[in-house]
Amino acid sequence: xxxxxxxxxxxxxxxxxxxxxxxxxxxxxxxxxxxxxxxxxxxxxxxxxxxxxxxxxxxxxxxxxxxxxxxxxxxxxxxxxxxxxxxxxxxxxxxxxxxxxxxxxxxxxxxxxxx
Amino acid sequence: xxxxxxxxxxxxxxxxxxxxxxxxxxxxxxxxxxxxxxxxxxxxxxxxxxxxxxxxxxxxxxxxxxxxxxxxxxxxxxxxxxxxxxxxxxxxxxxxxxxxxxxxxxxxxxxxx
Numbered sequence: 630x631x632x633x634x635x636x637x638x639x640x641x642x643x644x645x646x647x648x649x650x651x652x653x654x655x656x657x658x659x660x661x662x663x664x665x666x667x668x669x670x671x672x673x674x675x676x677x678x679x680x681x682x683x684x685x686x687x688x689x690x691x692x693x694x695x696x697x698x699x700x701x702x703x704x705x706x707x708x709x710x711x712x713x714x715x716x717x718x719x720x721x722x723x724x725x726x727x728x729x730x731x732x733x734x735x736x737x738x739x740x741x742x743x744x
Numbered sequence: 745x746x747x748x749x750x751x752x753x754x755x756x757x758x759x760x761x762x763x764x765x766x767x768x769x770x771x772x773x774x775x776x777x778x779x780x781x782x783x784x785x786x787x788x789x790x791x792x793x794x795x796x797x798x799x800x801x802x803x804x805x806x807x808x809x810x811x812x813x814x815x816x817x818x819x820x821x822x823x824x825x826x827x828x829x830x831x832x833x834x835x836x837x838x839x840x841x842x843x844x845x846x847x848x849x850x851x852x853x854x855x856x857x
Binding site: 630663671672673674675678722726730731732733734736737738740 | 776778780785786787788789791793794837843844845846847848849850
């Protein structure tokens with residue numbers, strides 16, 4: 630149990646375009662999903678917390694207009710990187726938990742490369 | 745806010761030896777401390793966790809200890825195997841309603857045959 634999927638696994642896009650990443654909890658309902666970014670050989674940095682049916686809470690320094698998060702259902706959250714630039718190239722990972730305070734289970738990640 | 749420090753950054757051991765990774769946290773209200781293992785290019789996988797009402801937890805070759813007074817917790821791996829080689833991250837909850845996790849900087853463990 631507690632399987633989280635992410636799609637796509639890899640994406641290459643041109644600078645200035647937008648990319649949408651999907652995060653799904655496959656066998657449980659996730660009231661809370663988290664989005665992280667991980668640069669090579671670095672730790673996971675929380676970008677935002679997403680709760681079903683409400684606006685995402687962004688961490689300090691993360692532009693909410695650039696990283697659009699939607700959590701439309703208990704099994705799906707999406708992250709859209711708008712007007713992507715090469716510096717946005719990174720490994721984006723989501724996690725999901727049944728409820729606040731419960732274990733976070735991670736998706737397989739999406740490697741974004743912006744040319 | 746919460747700050748989590750993790751040491752060492754790299755750890756090399758011989759197969760069969762024990763490995764210990766240590767983390768300290770700053771927020772005394774933190775109450776949940778998971779450890780994740782991440783292989784190159786893969787997702788972090790939960791290997792063990794501990795809550796603040798427990799001092800120690802063990803699962804086969806893996807154990808975690810928590811010292812709330814000193815605000816530090818440690819991961820212990822016994823009888824290490826080459827497949828234990830990976831990056832290990834500790835984490836601690838921030839004192840918010842969403843129980844956000846703050847991650848340590850990671851420890852690259854290399855187990856040599």
